[in-house]
Each structure stands twice: as structure tokens, then as C-alpha cells.
Amino acid sequence: MALFRSLTVVLLSAVFVFAGPLRLEGATVLASGSSLVRTVAITFDDGPNEKLTPPLLDILDSLGVKVSFFLVGSMAEKNPGLVREIRSRGHTVANHSYSHRSCLSLSADELEEDILKCSAVLEALTSVPVRFFRPPGGKYDRKTVERVRKNGMKLVLWDINSRDYTGVSPSYIANRMVRRAVPGSILLFHSGVKATIDALPVIIDRLRKNGFEFVTLDEMFSAYMANALFLAGAAKVPFSIM
Numbered sequence: 295m296a297l298f299r300s301l302t303v304v305l306l307s308a309v310f311v312f313a314g315p316l317r318l319e320g321a322t323v324l325a326s327g328s329s330l331v332r333t334v335a336i337t338f339d340d341g342p343n344e345k346l347t348p349p350l351l352d353i354l355d356s357l358g359v360k361v362s363f364f365l366v367g368s369m370a371e372k373n374p375g376l377v378r379e380i381r382s383r384g385h386t387v388a389n390h391s392y393s394h395r396s397c398l399s400l401s402a403d404e405l406e407e408d409i410l411k412c413s414a415v416l417e418a419l420t421s422v423p424v425r426f427f428r429p430p431g432g433k434y435d436r437k438t439v440e441r442v443r444k445n446g447m448k449l450v451l452w453d454i455n456s457r458d459y460t461g462v463s464p465s466y467i468a469n470r471m472v473r474r475a476v477p478g479s480i481l482l483f484h485s486g487v488k489a490t491i492d493a494l495p496v497i498i499d500r501l502r503k504n505g506f507e508f509v510t511l512d513e514m515f516s517a518y519m520a521n522a523l524f525l526a527g528a529a530k531v532p533f534s535i536m
């Protein structure tokens with residue numbers, strides 16, 4: 295089962311709508327990395343947050359951990375210095391739409407415009423191409439996948455949700471994430487939640503004791519492709535020992 299998971303780029307055929315599963319032929323939606331490598335990727339949605347992103351960046355620096363931020367374009371415009379700071383400290387900057395409207399409520403052209411507007415804001419501030427898109431609320435459909443792919447990005451979800459947006463305590467968040475994380479996990483947190491910042495040192499310390507390393511999505515999916523090549527016989531050694 296683990297091998298199967300590592301072999302396939304996660305093909306999610308379901309969308310999170312009441313219409314039920316929908317086949318997305320050839321569409322790649324990533325919800326985890328390779329299970330062959332004992333790494334996890336921490337991701338934060340909905341930033342930058344004027345009040346909480348600065349202390350979050352300091353904590354990540356003090357712990358020596360790089361993460362990935364799915365930023366909202368309209369919020370990035372209001373906090374350009376924070377976007378530059380996120381990038382200059384070595385974290386991955388990713389696209390969480392410009393307006394944070396549901397992808398399901400927009401036409402294909404409106405959606406594409408919203409996604410590209412966010413990338414334009416982020417790329418103007420960081421001078422780095424945006425590679426990853428996460429739909430607001432995790433809700434997407436066929437047109438979302440198609441427009442994301444058309445613009446050279448990957449649609450990235452998560453496999454472990456902290457539920458930090460529900461008002462739960464730091465200890466709940468820490469216990470939940472440490473218990474559930476597996477090699478290749480993508481952990482979902484949110485930028486404007488104080489309980490998450492309080493939980494983070496505990497999560498990082500306990501996962502490190504369990505042998506995990508922390509990677510950005512850029513690093514996770516470089517490793518993923520290397521492992522896929524290895525398993526396909528195109529590379530001689532897996533990424534973990536390269």
C-alpha cells in the first residue's frame with residue numbers, strides 16, 4: 295500500500311462538493327509527497343497576517359524549519375514587506391487565489407484571472423515563479439484543475455488537517471498532528487491562528503524525535519519526482535540516499 299502510494303502522483307478523482315466523486319482524467323492533484331522519504335511539509339494558508347506572521351517567522355527561524363505559505367493575493371498586496379520576508383527567509387511562496395472566493399463559484403475565466411492576479415502579485419514581490427496553487431477551502435472542480443495545469447502550476451491539498459481554524463487548543467493541535475503525520479505528509483495550518491504558533495514548537499520537536507525532517511513543497515516534490523524516476527527504473531538510487 296505504501297509502495298502504491300509512493301508510485302503514483304496522487305490522483306484525486308473526488309471534489310469536495312455534494313455532487314460526489316468526479317473523474318478528472320489525467321489531472322494531477324497532490325495531497326502528499328513520497329512515503330519513501332521521512333519528510334513532512336508544513337503549510338500555512340490565508341496569509342500573510344500582519345500581526346501573527348512576524349512572530350511565526352521568528353519561531354520558524356529559531357527552530358531551523360522551512361515551510362510553505364499559500365498566500366492570498368489581496369492580503370499580500372496589503373503586506374508586501376511580509377511577502378518579501380517570507381521568501382528571504384527561505385520559505386516557499388505559493389498561490390491561494392487573489393480574492394479567496396471559492397473556485398466553485400467562479401467561471402473558468404474568472405477563476406483563471408483570480409489565480410493569475412495572485413501569482414502576479416507574489417512574483418512581482420519575490421521574483422520567483424509560483425509553482426503551487428491551493429484552492430480556498432480545498433474546494434475545486436474540473437475547470438480548476440485544468441486552469442491550474444494550463445498555467446504551469448500544481449494543485450496542492452494536504453493529507454493532515456490541523457483544524458486550527460475551529461478554535462481548538464494548542465495541545466489538541468499538537469497531539470493531532472504528531473499522531474497522524476506519516477512520511478510524505480502535507481500538514482495544513484492557517485496563518486492567523488495564535489494556537490497554531492503556540493503548538494508549533496511542540497509539533498516540530500516531537501516529529502523530529504520521531505525521525506522526521508521538514509521540507510518545503512519545492513523540496514518535497516523534487517524528491518517525489520526523483521523517487522518516481524527511481525521506481526520507474528530511470529534512476530539508480532532513491533532520492534533519500536542521493
Ligand SMILES: [Zn+2]
Pocket residue numbers: 339340390394429430431
Ligand atoms: Zn484559505
